[in-house]
Amino acid sequence: MFNGHFNTELYKEYGRWLCYITDIFMPICDSETGDFRTMPFSGPVTDQPYMTMQIIRLVQMNYRKHLDEKMKKIRPSGGNRPKAGRI
Secondary structure, three states, rough: OOHHHHHHHHHHHHHHHHHHHHHHHHHHHHHHHOOOOOOOOOOOOHHOOHHHHHHHHHHHHHHHHHHHHHHHHHOOOOHHHHOOOOO
16 A cells, blocks of 8 residues: 555455545655654544544554565665774
């Protein structure tokens, strides 16, 4: 879902949850960290609907896993990094 690729199996299995991803999580999410920029509904975090927050926290966890996997792919391997203190 976070890669932007259409996957029929994904939509069949998670179709009922897509509104939480596309309509609630993505608009309030910081795309670099997965942190919430705002709450989905007006008011503080304690006034947010419990089940909605549980679902979007689960989405957030999976989004952060996606970001971590993406970063691992673009990080150079450990052998190419210069050692500290050497010129």
